[in-house]
Amino acid sequence: MTDLTALSYTSEHEWIRIDGDMATIGVTDYAADQLGDVVFVDLPAVDAAVSSGQVMGEIESTKSVSELYAPVDGVVVATNADVDANPGLVNEAPFDGAWLVKVRLSGEPAGLLDRSAYIGLTGQEA
Template sequence: MPNYTGSADKADRKYTSEHEWLDISGTSATIGITDYAADKLGDVVFVELPKVGSTVQSGKVVGEIESTKSVGELFAPVDGTVTAANTEVVDSPQLVNEDPFGAGWMITVEVADASVFDAADLMDFDAYTALVGE
């Protein structure tokens, strides 16, 4: 599994209304859930992710995140093919709470059409913080 060494700056990422973040590099997007989502879920105890090579569709469920309080879903924010899945969060789900923007990343997707990165349904950091009221 490749190590995720993306941008540490939350302002460099895109966000969805479903509380996923995307760290974009060329036509590839590493995806995880935000600290807001991780906090709302509570202590994460189980993570299920799609297999490498799987095709994902924007807006469709691609994974599951269970906590002591509830079950959440990971949605694909873009169409594409999964090129990496973070097995470390499967083995150690608490990483989602401890470091949601780093070690707690979920998947990397090779995007079918990179123009989606400019889509209106992907927010910048300021729009996302306004959405969640932070």
């Protein structure tokens, strides 16, 4: 089980785990719940450059289509083939098996939220 307090968050409902110059990115449980049943994800290609705050893909559910935003600047080094094959993993395990992309950072992340600030933003229970 992932320690949710060890992650950073964005106001667009992405989570990020930074380890050295690598960042693993996914969508939060709150986002997954708001989306409903996820049926498709469109992720950036490996080697694609992503810019903080810019759209890097889409996530489609039975309710809507939402954009995925890059929380950091960098280059995509991996995408989650399991989520590509089974988008429902986003609903089942948003913090564990359903990471979306891994990015090699090209700068210092800025503007990220800690868990308590994210909970305050969403009104979730801690």
